[in-house]
Amino acid sequence: MNDATQLIRALTGIAWPVLAAWVVWKLFPEIRHILEKRSFSLKVGNNELTVQQFTDKVVETTAELQQQLAAQAGQGQAGQQPQPQGVIHRVLWVDDAPSNNAYEAGQLQAMGVQVVQAESTDEGLRALQGAQQPFDVVISDMGRSEPAGFDPDAGLRLIERIRETGSTTPVFIYGGTGAMARRDQVANAGGNGVTQSPTELFALLGQVGRFPRTAT
Known part of the structure; x- marks a missing residue:
């Protein structure tokens, strides 16, 4: 109560x-x-x-x-899975329209998380490979405009290419109803979850680690 x-x-x-x-x-x-x-x-x-x-x-x-x-x-969900021990310091957010996620990114920043935004799969991979400090989480939309044109499977391709490098960094797809219908594909590609709800997104992040500070 x-x-x-x-x-x-x-x-x-x-x-x-x-x-x-x-x-x-x-x-x-x-x-x-x-x-x-x-x-x-x-x-x-x-x-x-x-x-x-x-x-x-x-x-x-x-x-x-x-x-x-x-x-x-x-x-x-306590008792169903171990509680996270780490802290989420850095998030890579890949989306061709970063302004669509400005509010959520601002919330993460208010909680002490550094958010790095990339607008394409290649840009996101370069950010991952060139990072001096590792990213704790990757968030991606599903379909997005890439340099070669619109790719409805961009989120899946990003997950696959990240996993090809041997990285185990958690990757979440944050998209619309179309992305929600592809949960199995996301899981098979090596993704860690998919949601269209900002509240559920934060719950998924909370399973990875704590936020650096409490929002004021």
Whole structure:
């Protein structure tokens, strides 16, 4: 009951920033370019925040919720698998549209994780091979535009090429419903999981290791 109460409080705590962010970002796309200048301020209660402060707070607060939900998922699976001992310091995220994952990447950064983004399979492999510090996790979309054209199997090809090097770095596919229907192919290629849910993504990451710090 204690855990449920804490989760409800966490959900309540993020309700206003998430709702406000959704309204601003989704319902008024024509003012996005103005907000991106980050020179405007917003009135929140009795306080005035810059757009930068507001968006940073939204990311930090929802990152904290992701942590709590991931922890809840881990507790629910306790006894089914060993608890992770390591820490996730660096994540390689391969996606031809990095802006699609900007929010999730921001959440990871709020928790002390360094996120390196690559836009193609080859760019991702070069990042892995040239890394002075190893990556703890690789996240990839499934289909993406490659230099030779769109490849609907790009995520699978990335997993296969990573495994060909002998690397055991966990690789997760983060995509849409099409990717979800290919769980078996992902597993057969050597992938560690596939999801379209940001909360489940963080739960999968939580199975690999802890985040360096608690989001504030």
